[in-house]
Amino acid sequence: MDTPVEPDGRITALGNQLIGIHLALREELEQLREELEQLREDADAWLEGRGARPRELRAHCLAFCSALTRHHTGEDGGAFPALARQHPELRPVIEELEHDHQTVTEILRAVEDLVADEAAVDPARLRAELEGLTALLESHFAYEEKRLVAALNALPAGAGDAESLLGTPGT
Template structure:
């Protein structure tokens, strides 16, 4: 944080979001994004306008000719933390364009005339940024929630596979002559859904996110590396269930638990890093990426 912002931030946090001096009585929040160059958290106090439960902030830079650093940061990586009053929440910062941008900025200029003056001082169109909560309860086109539903369906399929394959070490295989068939059915179901889901992400969702938010590159790179590992896991799962009776029961159990643990960790990381972003950008994509649509019951 800059020397100018430091005392404002400290006073804000010490007094439940209230500050004195030139900002006394102002609607003020703290926005934490990730520095484009440093990769470290970058905290900025900003004036805001609230409309219909959405917070809007303004990249005025006091009328300077260049966009402020915090705006460049959220353009690269929209994942932010917002502090308002005594509340802190994870959010997604997305610019507002066109008539909606003009309407919101005009409202702020009427409430706080300094903002109207900032726009008069510069040739650039001062950006307006909406801060969406990462949780999308009740919101249409909640693609992050749809991603979680697909993962939950896969978790259920993996649980069924675990229950069936553990029947072998438990000694029940002799009483279940169709066990091998059921295991293959469960495994093919899991592997097919995983393959379609990840192929769609690689072909469509990840390139779109990378193009719009270059700051997400490390997250997408990790997910792509994990997709390679998941492909190997799918191959090994199919191999494991071809004839479970031919394998040592303890090794089958250990391998299966390890595979399922890696898959669940992958699902959890993707939901944590991208769920909120997908929830926020969903309405802007108009038609949902095919990889996040319900398919073969994947999201049912």
């Protein structure tokens, strides 16, 4: 099925694309959490000579952190200013979401620090950071979707595309 495109080439339904981006990020975070559990099991087996070296958790963490940062940076510099211009009543919502982005950034830095030396990863601390990140993102994504999807879908075509407004190509 072809994606509907406006005459100027903009893909329609930016709000729906936001939901797709959030779904993909949720799936990546869940995979990361599962990898952490698998890493613990694989590391025990590897140390006992019963298995292969554990998969590289660090690379997946850094890729996820980068994707989430790119998305939030895109929103902060693209979608949020566009929405604030078109819908001034959303400014308090946008400010709250930007505050969430700052908190998420702090957690991502902690995650990156924890996986900097993969051989010394503390699974308990990393698990705690990922659990906190998961809880915050679930709340953040749900609130953002509830408050912004309709407004994003109503943005004029000249406002931009998913990459310029949401930090990543739509899914």
